[in-house]
Amino acid sequence: MATRTVYESGLDRFNRPSKGVNILLHLLFFFLAVICVLPMLVVLSVSLSSEDSIRENGYHLIPTAFSGDAYGYIAKQGTMILQALGISVFVTIVGTVLGILLTTSMGYVLSRPNYKLKGFLTWVVFIPMVFNGGLVSSYYINANLLGLKDTVWSLILPLAVSSFNVIICKTFFKSTIPDGLIESAEIDGAGQLRIFFSIILPISLPVIATIGLFLCFGYWNDWFQSMLYINNQDLYSLQALLNNLMSNVDALARNASSLGISYAELVATMPKESARMAVAIVIVLPVAFAYPFFQRYFISGLTVGAVKG
Structure with a gap:
């Protein structure tokens, strides 16, 4: 029984990723999440921007001039x-x-x-x-x-x-x-x-x-x-x-x-x-x-x- 417990604990340590790997995985998935969310934020920003600011400055993540004309x-x-x-x-x-x-x-x-x-x-x-x-x-x-x-x-x-x-x-x-x-x-x-x-x-x-x-x-x-x-x-x-x-x-x-x-x-x-x-x-x-x-x-x-x- 003791041998089995030692074996399972060793197997857990072998399968468990290191702290550095966990950090890299979290950063990778955070980066992928940002890539997925960013286009939606740009669309939302443009929908809240005035038409003049879009013509002058293009698309921005943060509206240069807020306007609710589109929703109106x-x-x-x-x-x-x-x-x-x-x-x-x-x-x-x-x-x-x-x-x-x-x-x-x-x-x-x-x-x-x-x-x-x-x-x-x-x-x-x-x-x-x-x-x-x-x-x-x-x-x-x-x-x-x-x-x-x-x-x-x-x-x-x-x-x-x-x-x-x-x-x-x-x-x-x-x-x-x-x-x-x-x-x-x-x-x-x-x-x-x-x-x-x-x-x-x-x-x-x-x-x-x-x-x-x-x-x-x-x-x-x-x-x-x-x-x-x-x-x-x-x-x-x-x-x-x-x-x-x-x-x-x-x-x-x-x-x-x-x-x-x-x-x-x-x-x-x-x-x-x-x-x-x-x-x-x-x-x-x-x-x-x-x-x-x-x-x-x-x-x-x-x-x-x-x-x-």
């Missing part, structure tokens, strides 16, 4: 901003819930060793990770075959399921859910749907939170689907609105007639650069506040799903 201008565009925000929130919530249901159910089915089509469907899931069908074919299916163009479902369905998320769920269920648990439920007379919703999902919170976070970020940050399928400005999301701002500084001025302001006057008085950054801040803040609540499950789900293949 966005507040005046209340109808358009709120409508875009509502579309983004709806798409994110509905898409995340639908994506979790589809992804976890497919991953659970593929993780069961006695499922007859397991091999075939595994290839069906794996092949799209290597060979993409292409933009033209996906557009034809979504817009023409399914008739999703200019509907909110064109922003939801194309992103609901990905092969990567399915494989994460499959690995998690295969390495975490014991076969005996499912067999005992079947002996008690529970059907597969009852087993999945009453037993599997409640004990799979880490992978659900992980997939949910992936889906939430994907839906919230997506603008490409809007560019492909949406022509109706009433269905623009915040991300599509920001993309239009970056490519065309007149994007916020499209509702000038409804506001009773001339187009030229609106464009002339619009805080262009700061307004772009202010919209970016509005988009980033909800995700930044939500991430800490999911971080624990996110890390746990990734590590558990990466243990076994």
